[in-house]
Amino acid sequence: MQISLIAAVSSMPSSSWPPQKQDGNYVIGKNNQLVWRLPADMKYFREITEGHHVLMGRKNFLSIPQKFRPLVNRTNIIATHNKDFLKSPDQSCKVVHSIEEGISFSKQNNETELFIIGGGEIYSQTINLATKLYITWVHSAFGGDTFFPEINFLLWKEIFRQDFQVDEKHNFAYSFCVYEKIL
Ligand SMILES: NC(=O)c1ccc[n+]([C@@H]2O[C@H](COP(=O)([O-])OP(=O)(O)OC[C@H]3O[C@@H](n4cnc5c(N)ncnc54)[C@H](OP(=O)(O)O)[C@@H]3O)[C@@H](O)[C@H]2O)c1
Numbered sequence: 001m002q003i004s005l006i007a008a009v010s011s012m013p014s015s016s017w018p019p020q021k022q023d024g025n026y027v028i029g030k031n032n033q034l035v036w037r038l039p040a041d042m043k044y045f046r047e048i049t050e051g052h053h054v055l056m057g058r059k060n061f062l063s064i065p066q067k068f069r070p071l072v073n074r075t076n077i078i079a080t081h082n083k084d085f086l087k088s089p090d091q092s093c094k095v096v097h098s099i100e101e102g103i104s105f106s107k108q109n110n111e112t113e114l115f116i117i118g119g120g121e122i123y124s125q126t127i128n129l130a131t132k133l134y135i136t137w138v139h140s141a142f143g144g145d146t147f148f149p150e151i152n153f154l155l156w157k158e159i160f161r162q163d164f165q166v167d168e169k170h171n172f173a174y175s176f177c178v179y180e181k182i183l
Helices: 039-049 058-063 097-107 120-129
Strands: 001-010 027-029 052-055 077-079 092-097 113-116 132-138 156-164 174-181
Touching: 001 039, 001 092, 001 120, 001 174, 039 174, 052 058, 052 097, 052 120, 058 077, 077 097, 092 097, 097 113, 097 120, 113 120
Parallel strands: 001 113, 001 132, 052 077, 052 113, 077 092
Antiparallel strands: 001 027, 132 174, 156 174
């Protein structure tokens, strides 16, 4: 089973490429929310993850508006240390108490690609387990309190990139990039 991380991450337009960790880069959230609204990225996220198991932290799960959670057409795996969290989850939800438990559960269900969908704590604990990264770089400087772990680009090869400019629905330029681990 492949383990993939999928995230939208800030990268200042002025920063070197690929982006390094510096002020304004690698922001993914603030006050338990996203810091941008990019409908095309929401659609891309849905298309890539649909039909798969998605593993997320308890804070990320609760940050999803109630009417959109659990994420439809995906098996939602929620990591928490709280043994009482979602005592009666519905069928598309599974609560786990470690990352390993989430991975084993996905394997038992014959998943081929498990998507780690954040947030920051969960990405940090899983980036070394992953062999694929789907990163949407959002080209603007953002202040935030939650970050994606710095990507060591000596270990990752870009296999896809598509750039988009600002338009009437998107206040920021952005790029869909996919990286594969150099093994
Ligand atoms: N830009 C993006 O693509 C993106 C994607 C996702 C999320 N986000 C943003 O990220 C932020 C949330 O991230 P976060 O770092 O604060 O929280 P998080 O990673 O979503 O969740 C952290 C929680 O997960 C549980 N947890 C963590 N490690 C665990 C482990 N090994 N075993 C069991 N449970 C574990 C703990 O829950 P308990 O405290 O219940 O034990 C912990 O408090 C929000 O701002 C959200 O909008 C951004």
